[in-house]
Amino acid sequence: xxxxxxxxxxxxxxxxxxxxxxxxxxxxxxxxxxxxxxxxxxxxxxxxxxxxxxxxxxxxxxxxxxxxxxxxxxxxxxxxxxxxxxxxxxxxxxxxxxxxxxxxxxxxxxx
Amino acid sequence: xxxxxxxxxxxxxxxxxxxxxxxxxxxxxxxxxxxxxxxxxxxxxxxxxxxxxxxxxxxxxxxxxxxxxxxxxxxxxxxxxxxxxxxxxxxxxxxxxxxxxxxxxxxxxxxxxx
Numbered sequence: 642x643x644x645x646x647x648x649x650x651x652x653x654x655x656x657x658x659x660x661x662x663x664x665x666x667x668x669x670x671x672x673x674x675x676x677x678x679x680x681x682x683x684x685x686x687x688x689x690x691x692x693x694x695x696x697x698x699x700x701x702x703x704x705x706x707x708x709x710x711x712x713x714x715x716x717x718x719x720x721x722x723x724x725x726x727x728x729x730x731x732x733x734x735x736x737x738x739x740x741x742x743x744x745x746x747x748x749x750x751x752x
Numbered sequence: 753x754x755x756x757x758x759x760x761x762x763x764x765x766x767x768x769x770x771x772x773x774x775x776x777x778x779x780x781x782x783x784x785x786x787x788x789x790x791x792x793x794x795x796x797x798x799x800x801x802x803x804x805x806x807x808x809x810x811x812x813x814x815x816x817x818x819x820x821x822x823x824x825x826x827x828x829x830x831x832x833x834x835x836x837x838x839x840x841x842x843x844x845x846x847x848x849x850x851x852x853x854x855x856x857x858x859x860x861x862x863x864x865x866x
Contacts, residue, residue: 690854740855
C-alpha cells in the first residue's frame with residue numbers, strides 16, 4: 642500500500658541555521674508533491690508545490706527538492722527564525738488531484 | 753479574495769447525539785470541497801470530497817455523512833455520534849482539476865464526544 646514517512650520526532654534547530662525536513666514515500670508515483678505548514682489548533686497552510694519533472698523549487702527562504710528515483714523530497718528553511726516553529730506536512734498528489742498526507746514533522750527553532 | 757469559513761471552532765457532544773458541521777467558501781465558483789479528520793500525530797484522513805452540488809464521494813465507511821446543498825457549502829453530519837468520532841475536523845477547497853495550487857483549509861473544528 643502507499644506510504645508516506647516523515648520524521649515523527651521533533652526537529653530542534655538553532656535560530657539562523659538551515660532546517661531540513663524529509664518526506665519519503667513508497668509504492669506510489671506522484672505527479673506532484675506539496676508542503677504545508679500547520680500551527681497548533683489550526684488548519685494547514687499551503688507553502689510550495691513541486692512537480693515530478695522538477696528538481697527544485699524556491700520561495701523566499703524556502704526550498705524544496707524532489708527526487709523521484711530516491712522517492713524523497715527535502716524541505717529546507719534557511720536562516721530559520723523562532724516564528725518558523727510549526728508542524729510541516731508533505732502531501733503527494735496524483736493525476737486525479739487527490740492528496741495522500743504524511744503525519745508531519747514538528748520543527749522547533751530555538752532562539 | 754477567496755476565504756473559507758468553518759464553524760464551530762470547538763464542540764462537545766454526548767454519545768448518541770447528532771452532529772452538523774458547516775463549511776462555506778467565498779470568492780470562487782465550483783470548487784472541489786473536502787472534509788478531513790486529523791488524529792493527534794497522524795496524517796490527514798480524507799472523509800468526503802465533492803466536485804459539484806449533490807456529488808459526494810466517501811473515502812471511509814463510517815458513522816458520518818456529507819452533503820453539498822449549494823455550490824460553496826459543504827456539511828458534515830452524523831445521526832448518532834460515537835466516542836470514536838472525536839477528533840479535529842477540517843474543511844478544505846481546491847481549484848477544480850488544477851494542481852498548481854494547494855488546498856485552502858478552514859480553521860478546523862475540535863470535536864469531543866463524551
